Amino acid sequence: MRRLAISLCLLIFCQAVPAALAGQTQPAAPKPAAATHPRTTPTTLDPALLHPAMLHAKAPDVYEVKFETTKGDFVVQVTRAWAPLGADRFYNLVKHGFFTNASFFRVVPGFIIQFGLSANPAVNKVWDTATIKDDPVTQSNKPGYLTFATAGPNTRTTQLFINFRDNASLDGQGFAPFGQVTSGMDVVQQLYGGYGDMPEMGGHGPSEDAIGKGGKAYLDKNFPMLDSIKRVTVISPASGGATVGTPHHKPAPSSAPKP
Numbered sequence: 001m002r003r004l005a006i007s008l009c010l011l012i013f014c015q016a017v018p019a020a021l022a023g024q025t026q027p028a029a030p031k032p033a034a035a036t037h038p039r040t041t042p043t044t045l046d047p048a049l050l051h052p053a054m055l056h057a058k059a060p061d062v063y064e065v066k067f068e069t070t071k072g073d074f075v076v077q078v079t080r081a082w083a084p085l086g087a088d089r090f091y092n093l094v095k096h097g098f099f100t101n102a103s104f105f106r107v108v109p110g111f112i113i114q115f116g117l118s119a120n121p122a123v124n125k126v127w128d129t130a131t132i133k134d135d136p137v138t139q140s141n142k143p144g145y146l147t148f149a150t151a152g153p154n155t156r157t158t159q160l161f162i163n164f165r166d167n168a169s170l171d172g173q174g175f176a177p178f179g180q181v182t183s184g185m186d187v188v189q190q191l192y193g194g195y196g197d198m199p200e201m202g203g204h205g206p207s208e209d210a211i212g213k214g215g216k217a218y219l220d221k222n223f224p225m226l227d228s229i230k231r232v233t234v235i236s237p238a239s240g241g242a243t244v245g246t247p248h249h250k251p252a253p254s255s256a257p258k259p
Contacts, residue, residue: 046096049123052130059084059091064182064236069104070227071191074184075235076146083135083178086148086156090178093158094232098123103219103228105206107193112167114149115229116159117208119216128212132156135176141167144185145177162188191227 048054065076080087093099101119106112118124133154141147141163149159153174162181163170181188197203206223219226 045120045123048096049098049118049120050126052127055092055096057088057092057095059087060237063091063234065090065094065179066233066235067099067184068230068232069187069191070230072184072187074187075182076179077182078146078179080178082139083137083176085132085135086176086178089132089148089156089158090146090160091234094234097231098127098158099229099232101216101228101230103206103211103216103223103226104191105208105211105219105223105226106161106198106201107191107195107205108164108197109193110164112161112163113188113191113193114159114161116149117211117215118158119228121213121215124212124215127158130157134174135178137171137174137176139177141170141175141177142180144181144188146179146181147175147177150174164189192225194225195223 059078059080061080063078063080065078067074067076078087078090098118099116102115102117103119104113104115105117106114118127131154134150134156139145143163143165145163147161147163147170148156149161150156163177195203195205198205199207200209206219206226210218216228219228
């Protein structure tokens with residue numbers, strides 16, 4: 001199921017990628033170090049991620065999460081009262097390492113940056129139908145605010161976006177922010193966006209469906225410049241329990257793309 005952060009009426013924003021990018025040509029033999037990010041270290045998978053119904057812990061009233069990315073770090077503060085169901089879902093995903101190695105696959109300059117598809121196809125498969133109900137929209141989609149993407153009413157799963165600008169027009173469409181970037185927004189602004197929007201939105205960037213089926217292997221092969229998440233950690237309150245990038249569990253299932 002496609003989970004897009006905007007409706008078709010907002011496709012105009014997809015043209016925000018500089019036109020000059022379309023005319024750029026790639027060097028015939030680029031140096032690997034300059035053209036791609038280093039591959040992240042292989043990690044193990046928390047088995048609980050294959051059973052979404054098990055992950056239903058209640059989040060703290062306010063908690064902070066640190067994102068360590070290939071471009072640098074940023075911190076998000078979540079206020080549960082803004083959107084309780086969204087805050088709880090995000091908390092459980094973070095605690096169990098869902099975002100480890102996940103890429104920022106959709107970057108629309110001046111609009112939003114989207115992420116939240118797992119690096120592991122087996123995880124994407126089980127979470128695709130693990131929806132949560134909508135929260136009332138109590139906050140506006142301001143710059144730096146974190147919001148779940150959706151494919152319609154009551155379809156939120158794991159995909160999220162951070163607003164680059166004041167996107168108040170999204171409020172009336174049911175997009176309920178539950179947190180905000182409190183430090184490192186400059187890092188968020190620098191995450192690579194040269195591939196343009198997704199084909200599902202009329203662009204030439206990574207395909208959402210292909211990411212779901214092929215995971216990080218698909219992105220590394222076809223879109224090597226994308227920035228990704230090394231790990232996400234709950235840093236406050238301390239009792240929240242941090243999740244590192246390599247939890248001590250059995251190895252992950254095969255992540256080979258399906259035919």
